[in-house]
Amino acid sequence: MTWRKNEKVGVNLYCSHALSDRQLCSIRVLLFAGEIYDQQGGYGPAASPAPFSASQRGYMPTSPVVSPAGLYSRDHIQHPGIAPPMGVSQGLAEDFSSLSLGSVPGSFDTGLDPEILPRPLAGDVEPNSLAAMWHLPLGAVVCPLAEAPDGEEVPIVNFATTGIIRCRRCRTYVNPYVSFTDSGRKWRCNICPLLNDVPGNYFAHLDASGRRVDLDERPELTKGSCEYVAPAEYMVRPPMPPLYFFLIDVSISAVKSGMLEVVAQTIKFCLDKLPGFPRTQIGFITYDSTIHFYSMKSSLMQPQMMVISDLDDIFVPLPDDLLVNLSESRNVVDAFLDSFPSMFQDNMNVESAFGPALKAAFMVMGQLGGKLLIFQNTLPSLGAGRLRLRDDARIYGTDREHMLRIPEDPFYRQMAADFTRWVVHPVWQE
Numbered sequence: 098m099t100w101r102k103n104e105k106v107g108v109n110l111y112c113s114h115a116l117s118d119r120q121l122c123s124i125r126v127l128l129f130a131g132e133i134y135d136q137q138g139g140y141g142p143a144a145s146p147a148p149f150s151a152s153q154r155g156y157m158p159t160s161p162v163v164s165p166a167g168l169y170s171r172d173h174i175q176h177p178g179i180a181p182p183m184g185v186s187q188g189l190a191e192d193f194s195s196l197s198l199g200s201v202p203g204s205f206d207t208g209l210d211p212e213i214l215p216r217p218l219a220g221d222v223e224p225n226s227l228a229a230m231w232h233l234p235l236g237a238v239v240c241p242l243a244e245a246p247d248g249e250e251v252p253i254v255n256f257a258t259t260g261i262i263r264c265r266r267c268r269t270y271v272n273p274y275v276s277f278t279d280s281g282r283k284w285r286c287n288i289c290p291l292l293n294d295v296p297g298n299y300f301a302h303l304d305a306s307g308r309r310v311d312l313d314e315r316p317e318l319t320k321g322s323c324e325y326v327a328p329a330e331y332m333v334r335p336p337m338p339p340l341y342f343f344l345i346d347v348s349i350s351a352v353k354s355g356m357l358e359v360v361a362q363t364i365k366f367c368l369d370k371l372p373g374f375p376r377t378q379i380g381f382i383t384y385d386s387t388i389h390f391y392s393m394k395s396s397l398m399q400p401q402m403m404v405i406s407d408l409d410d411i412f413v414p415l416p417d418d419l420l421v422n423l424s425e426s427r428n429v430v431d432a433f434l435d436s437f438p439s440m441f442q443d444n445m446n447v448e449s450a451f452g453p454a455l456k457a458a459f460m461v462m463g464q465l466g467g468k469l470l471i472f473q474n475t476l477p478s479l480g481a482g483r484l485r486l487r488d489d490a491r492i493y494g495t496d497r498e499h500m501l502r503i504p505e506d507p508f509y510r511q512m513a514a515d516f517t518r519w520v521v522h523p524v525w526q527e
Contacts (some may be wrong), residue, residue, distance in 0.1 A: 116235040119359050160492045174396035251266065253325040261458035262317075266291045273318055276483075277309055333466070333520055339373030340380075340420065340467025344458050347384040347441040351474035360472050361437045368423065368430070375424040380461060383441075386448035386479055388457050393433060399431040408453040408480035413460050420461065449475045451484025452508055459515060466520035473525065482508040 124443075129510040223237050228235055232479050245251050256262065262271040264286040272298055274287040281303045305522050309318065316323045329335075344361060345351075371377050383389040392401040392415055402415045413419065423430065449472060458469055484505055504510065 122327050149336065158519055176397070227401050249394045252320055252323045253326060254317050254323050257328065259296045259328070259332075260328060261325055262299060264289060264291055264293055271317055275318075275323070277303055277307065281309060287491065319439065333518075334464075337465050337467070338376035338378050338379045340373065340462065340465055341371060342380045342420070342458055342462050342467060342469050343362055343382070344454055344469060344471045345381065345383045345473060346385070346391050346449055346474045347383045347389075347444060347446075348475055349445050349447050349470075350449075352441055354474055356472065357438045357441060361422075363432045365431065365434045368427070371423065375422070378420045378465075378467070379423045379426075379430060380420045380457055382461070384454035384456055385444065385446035386450055388450060388454050390414055390419055390457070393421045393426050393429040394418045395421065395429065397429050398432070399436075405457070411453055411457050411460065413457065416461065420465070448479045449473075449477050450479040451477035453480040455512055459512065459521065463515075463519045464523050467522070469516070469523045470523055471523055471525045482506055482512075 123315060134162050150503065168316065184443075189230075201219040247317055254364045263269060267286060271287050272287065276285045276287070277295070278284070278285060278292070281301055282295055284295055301309040309315065312318055317325075324454045343364065345357070347357065353355060368379075371379075375453070382391075383391075386406075388405045388411070390403040390405070392403070405414070407412065421429070455471075476486060487501060489501070492500070513523075515521075
């Protein structure tokens, strides 16, 4: 099990500004310590861009209309790889050179790839001055954990002996921008900036320039992106096999809509694409006014259905048989999916006990975690979490309209908290 600390910080700012052509400005901000990405894919200090050539790629720009901020409409920046015309302000970039404390500028890899974070505008400008000029709130969209480009591997760091090194005040992870002092016995956080002790088994001497002598052996101190092997204290439980559990509404509304056929065909089509083979586990629950469990152990020729009708006292029958290894029970799973639509084609039950079925699924998955895929076709009408249709066009636009957005039942909020606590990820399909 691994998780990633990503120092790539690409920020999009979208601002509606009163330009003469009434277009939307799109500005990309780069937050990298002392380094600015250039259009050729290299890195270096921010420099004045080359003059724009109207003959590049046959692009013949019209006379640009410059906003007071020196920014151009989308029409003038939609050609990738071509430097845009320069105005009073030449783009938007932020230089964090003051944070580059732990290593000499240019001695670490930011991990920025032009395909992940292209820069549409060149040059730099002070963000505060733009905010003061526009008189608009600025928003940022940050995308961490970006996929690594083809051919590039994210280094893996294992702190098994020391534990992951983090600031004891703000919990910042050790990174290329921290500084080491006191002959390597302490490190200063680049965020808060608290002075932290260096664990004995992480200690390394400093050279004449203040760099650790083992810097080249420490990806977390030289790379903008790295992955940590998660220690036991970062996990709710030991790593488990991938688990996919399907919760399917089989009331008359779902049958008449054709949902059952689509669900069965889609799940069967996706079985070979589920990750984790051959460890993948799978299970099913269906429900109308009752809850139906299915045993699919590999020794069976056909799945066995068990029906629970008491919605106030849910229990799990044969808990060891409800989750099966997909590779071992594939024939039984296929037989179930092939016969699933016909099993309920004559079902006339109009009720939906979605809340109790959700609790039953949690009881099956709670100790293991996994992904719960829910196919729901009608409003829950029985048991815990039942809802009523509250839509009322008469209160639209009145001071009572907000009442429609207030949850009617705290049941689903509590279930969401329970799912999160046990690393179960519900996915709804309606």
